[in-house]
Amino acid sequence: MAVAYNKRTHRCGELRRPHVGQHVTLAGWVNTARDHGGMAFIDLRDHTGITQLRFTPDHAAAHELARSLHNEDVIAIEGMVVSRGEWTNPKLTTGEIEVEVTNIDVLSRCDPLPFQVNDDFEAGEDLQLRYRFLHLRRPEMQEIFRLRDRIARAIREFFHEHGFVEIETPFLTKSTPEGARDYLVPSRVRAGTFYALPQSPQLFKQLFMISGFDRYAQIVRCFRDEDLRLDRQPEFTQLDMEMAFVQREDVMDIVEACVQRIFKDALNIDIPLPLPRMTEHEATERFGIDRPDTRFGLELLDVTDLMHEVDFNVFREAIDKGGVVKCIVASGGDKLTRKFTDALAEELKGMGGAGLPLTKVAQGAGGVELQTGIAKFLQPIAAKLCQKIGAVTGDTVFFMPGTNADACKYLHHVRTRLGTILDLIPKNKWDLLWVVDFPLLTWDEEEKRWASTHHPFTAPLDEDLHMLDTDPGKVRDKAYDLVLNGTEMAGGSIRIHRKDVQTQVFRILGISDEEAKEKFEFLLDALRFGAPPHGGIAFGLDRWVMKLAQANSLRDVIAFPKTQRAMCPLTNAPSPVSKKQLDELYLALKPLPNK
RNA sequence: GGGGCCGUAGCUCAAUUGGUUAGAGUACCGGCUUGUCACGCCGGUGGUUGCGGGUUCGAAUCCCGUCGGCCUCGCCA
Numbered sequence: 001m002a003v004a005y006n007k008r009t010h011r012c013g014e015l016r017r018p019h020v021g022q023h024v025t026l027a028g029w030v031n032t033a034r035d036h037g038g039m040a041f042i043d044l045r046d047h048t049g050i051t052q053l054r055f056t057p058d059h060a061a062a063h064e065l066a067r068s069l070h071n072e073d074v075i076a077i078e079g080m081v082v083s084r085g086e087w088t089n090p091k092l093t094t095g096e097i098e099v100e101v102t103n104i105d106v107l108s109r110c111d112p113l114p115f116q117v118n119d120d121f122e123a124g125e126d127l128q129l130r131y132r133f134l135h136l137r138r139p140e141m142q143e144i145f146r147l148r149d150r151i152a153r154a155i156r157e158f159f160h161e162h163g164f165v166e167i168e169t170p171f172l173t174k175s176t177p178e179g180a181r182d183y184l185v186p187s188r189v190r191a192g193t194f195y196a197l198p199q200s201p202q203l204f205k206q207l208f209m210i211s212g213f214d215r216y217a218q219i220v221r222c223f224r225d226e227d228l229r230l231d232r233q234p235e236f237t238q239l240d241m242e243m244a245f246v247q248r249e250d251v252m253d254i255v256e257a258c259v260q261r262i263f264k265d266a267l268n269i270d271i272p273l274p275l276p277r278m279t280e281h282e283a284t285e286r287f288g289i290d291r292p293d294t295r296f297g298l299e300l301l302d303v304t305d306l307m308h309e310v311d312f313n314v315f316r317e318a319i320d321k322g323g324v325v326k327c328i329v330a331s332g333g334d335k336l337t338r339k340f341t342d343a344l345a346e347e348l349k350g351m352g353g354a355g356l357p358l359t360k361v362a363q364g365a366g367g368v369e370l371q372t373g374i375a376k377f378l379q380p381i382a383a384k385l386c387q388k389i390g391a392v393t394g395d396t397v398f399f400m401p402g403t404n405a406d407a408c409k410y411l412h413h414v415r416t417r418l419g420t421i422l423d424l425i426p427k428n429k430w431d432l433l434w435v436v437d438f439p440l441l442t443w444d445e446e447e448k449r450w451a452s453t454h455h456p457f458t459a460p461l462d463e464d465l466h467m468l469d470t471d472p473g474k475v476r477d478k479a480y481d482l483v484l485n486g487t488e489m490a491g492g493s494i495r496i497h498r499k500d501v502q503t504q505v506f507r508i509l510g511i512s513d514e515e516a517k518e519k520f521e522f523l524l525d526a527l528r529f530g531a532p533p534h535g536g537i538a539f540g541l542d543r544w545v546m547k548l549a550q551a552n553s554l555r556d557v558i559a560f561p562k563t564q565r566a567m568c569p570l571t572n573a574p575s576p577v578s579k580k581q582l583d584e585l586y587l588a589l590k591p592l593p594n595k
Numbered sequence: 596g597g598g599g600c601c602g603u604a605g606c607u608c609a610a611u612u613g614g615u616u617a618g619a620g621u622a623c624c625g626g627c628u629u630g631u632c633a634c635g636c637c638g639g640u641g642g643u644u645g646c647g648g649g650u651u652c653g654a655a656u657c658c659c660g661u662c663g664g665c666c667u668c669g670c671c672a
Contacts, residue, residue, distance in 0.1 A: 036635090037628040052632065071622085087630055095632090112623055114605060119621075119633070121607045126664055179672035199672080226671040350598035351668050409668095446669095455672040509672090553665095564665065 001061070003027075003105035005076035013049020017096045019081045024099060026051060027076035027107070029137070031118050033069050040066045041098075044075070045118075047142050052089070052098040053077060062104040072110035072117055072137075078103040125555070129569040132560055144557055147266055148545045152219060154265035155239050155539070158258045159217035164241060166218050167208060169201035176519055177511060178456055180224035183234070191586040197223035200538060202455060203523055205242040206495055209534035210526045217241040219541065228564045231487065231543060231554050235562075242536030248478050248494050251535050252434060255482065255490065259432065266548055271432065275482075279437040288326075288412030290438070293486025294431045296424040298415045300326050300408065301389045303399075312377035314357065318401035326407045327399045328415055329391045332422045336396050344417055353410045357399040361391045374399070416486075432484050437461070440477040441508065449510045454479045456505055457523075458493040459535070465501070472508050478535065484547055492537025499527040 005027040010019075012028050031045035040055040040063060055066040062077075069075065079101040089095035114130070115123035117137050122128075128135040135141060160166070175182045175196035182196035198204075200222045208216045223235050243251060256273050263269040283292045286299045307315045307325045315325050330336065345356035359373040368382045378385060391397055398414050400407040419425050440460050441450040450472055452458065460468060464475040478494035496502045502524065506516045516524065545557040555561040562568055582588065 032633070034631050034634050035628080036631065039629040039631080041631055041634085043632070050632095054630085056629075084630090087632090089632055091632080112605065116606070116622070119607090121621080123606065124602090124664075127606080176672090180670085202672090224671060227669085229671085230666070232671070347599080347667080352597085413667095442672095452672045458672090563663090565663085 001103050001105060003076035003078055003103055005105065005107060008076075011048040012044050012046040012051045013093060015051055015081055015094050015097050015099070017083065020083050020097060022081050023078065024081055025076065025078050026053075026099065028074070029117075030069050030071055030073045030075060030110075032071065033066070035067050042066055042069060042075075044077070049093055051094045052084075052092070053079065053101050054082075054098050055101050055104075059102050062101050065104050065106065066101070069106070070110060072113060072134075073106060074108035074110070076105045076107055077101045126563065126569055129555075129561065129563065132570050136559065141556075144545065144549045144551060145559065147549050148541075148557060150266045151262055151544055151548065152541065154262050155258060155541075156217075156219065158261045159215075159239075159241060162215070162254060164215040164217035165213050167213070167216055168218065169198070169204040169220065171197055171221070173198050173204075174519070177515065178452065178509070180226050183223045183225050186585045186587060188585055199224050200238060201240050202457065203520075205240060205536060206457065206523070206534065207526055209242055209244040210529070210531045212244075214244045215242075216536075228562065228566060230552075231546065233542065233554050233558060233561055234566050236554070236558075237541040239539040239541055240536070241538070242534060244532040244534040246494070246533065246535055248436075248480055248535060251492060251494070251537055252480055255492075255537055259482070262544065262548075263430070269430065271430065275432045275434055277434040277436055280435055280439070281437065283435050284408055288408035288415060289486075290435055291481065291483045291486055291488045292433075292435075293416070293419070293425075294433060295426055295429050295485055296419045298328050298330060298418055298424070300328060300411050300415070302326050303385065303389065306381055306385055306388060307401075309381055310377055312374060314354070315377075315399075315401045318403075321403075323401060323403045324407050325399060325401045326411055327389060327397050328411055328418065329389050330396050330398065330418050330422060331392075331394060335421055336418075340421060341396075344414060347417075348410050348413065351410065351413065353400075353406070354402075356410075356414065357401070359397050359399075361386055361393055361395045361397065363393045368393075430484065432482065432489075435481045435483055436479070437476045438479050438481075439473065440464075440475040440505075441472050443473065450508050452505075452509060453477065454491065454493055456509055456511070457495045457502070459496045460501070460505075468501075468504060468508065480537070482537075482539075487543060487547060488540070489543055489547070490537050490539040492535065494533070494535035497527065497531040497533050499524055499531075502527055 004025060007025055008027050009024045010026060012026060015024065026044055028044045028046035031043040031050055034041040038057060042053040042055070043050045044053050055063040057063055077099065079099040081097050082100050084096055084098050113134065115121070115127055115134070117134055123135070136145070172185060172195040175184065175194065180199050182199065185195040185197065187193045187195060201218065201220055205216055218240050220238055220240050221235055222238050225234060226232070228234065243254070256275050260271045260273060263271045278292070280290050283290050286292065287294070288300050302324060303326065304319060304324045307319060318325060341356065341358060348356055357374045359370045359375045359378055362369045362371050368386050370378050370382050386392070389397065398411070400411045400414070438453045440453060440458060442453045444451045454477065459478045461476045461478060467474050480492060481488050482490040496505065503516070506520070542554050542557055545551070546554050549557060551557050560568060560570055567573070
């Protein structure tokens with residue numbers, strides 16, 4: 001019989017002992033069905049929880065119908081809340097009661113499922129995405145997206161409370177040089193020309209400052225056509241903000257306050273302020289990367305000077321070429337099996353490395369004795385080495401020769417692996433820090449030119465400005481990256497607000513005056529007409545959700561994400577389009593290369 | 596573009612390392628069942644071992660190719 005499903009009296013997670021005796025109307029999905037012949041039970045689920053329904057021959061029509069139900073059928077019921085008495089189920093928040101059903105209405109039957117919604121088995125990820133609407137029905141997914149909502153709302157509220165104006169920026173915009181590959185959108189009205197989807201609203205928010213909005217913030221989608229990773233999707237969401245008349249401390253202060261608010265509202269965790277700060281130089285020297293995970297030690301140590309005395313070709317070559325030898329000292333030797341270190345060395349080779357020289361520290365008759373690996377080369381300086389790097393009996397020392405950048409890259413990987421296998425990474429620790437004073441420019445060896453470390457609009461430090469022409473590699477910038485447990489969560493900078501400096505930076509980047517005019521004339525114009533000093537930041541919202549939800553992948557916190565090959569298994573996008581659509585755009589497809 | 600792991604029933608996995616008819620749980624179908632709560636019990640359907648080729652007396656297992664998923668380097672101002 002029909003049930004007024006639009007007049008639900010409660011949700012499925014709400015009923016408690018005080019409701020006993022009430023007539024209620026509930027609706028939801030069949031989580032499980034248990035048929036005992038003369039009596040049947042249904043666990044009814046919605047996003048709030050589960051209520052057990054009881055069906056008996058006292059209400060024969062409802063009872064008969066209930067016995068035919070399957071998982072994920074959609075039903076509405078009327079009934080009376082009754083106490084479970086001795087049959088209380090402590091595993092359910094509603095476990096003290098059940099609903100004696102008098103009337104049931106089957107709203108929608110469910111076909112056999114591609115995977116079960118109500119069990120703990122993880123379906124393959126491609127299946128999850130193909131049937132994403134089912135996967136999102138699971139309580140743990142519901143929890144993630146409600147956390148996402150809390151985080152986004154905390155951010156939005158925070159910025160509105162602090163006088164920021166939310167203004168939208170275009171998605172159909174101009175392709176820019178530098179940076180990531182653009183997603184292009186063909187123009188029909190001006191056939192042969194293309195829009196690009198924004199990699200970020202960077203220039204528009206700078207224009208807002210020049211327009212006098214003073215404080216702007218927007219939660220906005222960004223698009224980058226690059227290869228995907230665990231924590232990289234082609235479209236992702238940023239909290240984008242910008243402030244006028246500020247120095248970088250002003251931006252960092254307000255961002256810190258916002259981060260504190262996010263943790264409080266989303267997880268009820270108190271974050272002490274101010275957050276620690278570290279220069280990019282220190283981060284790289286100590287941890288091998290500009291986004292260090294400071295939850296554990298295993299810091300990098302430079303042993304280049306000691307290795308001058310060592311007769312080991314691999315080290316000698318690196319040093320002769322002006323490189324370094326760095327190392328990591330790890331305790332807990334029994335977990336560092338030959339199998340593990342061999343596999344780690346293989347991983348490094350896969351990354352372009354040469355291998356992983358190592359040795360173990362032991363106690364010999366005459367003092368420190370090194371064993372295995374490259375021990376025989378290092379034995380002459382064993383005592384001196386161990387003293388310098390603080391290695392003691394039982395430790396394993398991992399070495400990496402090469403350019404400083406390579407040694408850092410590979411040892412960072414080694415450090416991360418060691419942290420995991422040695423179980424050094426504390427659970428439920430939230431290590432936030434700022435990394436500052438990046439080099440403004442990074443030398444691109446492949447293209448033999450300077451490239452922006454962040455982007456071309458980042459302001460140099462005032463005290464380094466004089467080196468811009470003479471020694472551009474030495475110039476530090478006014479950028480700041482916010483790092484959480486080794487992941488970059490936000491990045492921003494004070495921007496260039498002087499036209500002459502901006503022109504100079506474009507020139508150093510190899511952007512010709514003509515190209516600058518063609519691509520950025522609107523920005524250079526804006527800088528001519530009264531641009532206040534300004535700066536801002538962008539948070540990777542998806543990454544915040546991933547971190548705070550302790551999810552394994554960005555895909556778990558995006559409702560309809562792409563696979564690694566940038567496909568959507570749900571909609572099958574991207575897909576071919578009709579000849580008519582192409583004709584309207586005056587586009588023709590080239591034949592695909594044969595493999 | 597490079598390196599690596601994986602692909603067996605609708606789903607999650609196994610198959611003693613190349614050896615009989617590829618199994619289990621779950622889902623699905625039929626039957627029994629009045630206190631279950633991942634209910635239980637009895638019976639049943641369900642397989643081109645991703646695809647193509649090769650080695651072999653014999654291949655899910657080994658080799659080559661290909662497709663797909665994932666991790667990673669490059670790339671991601």
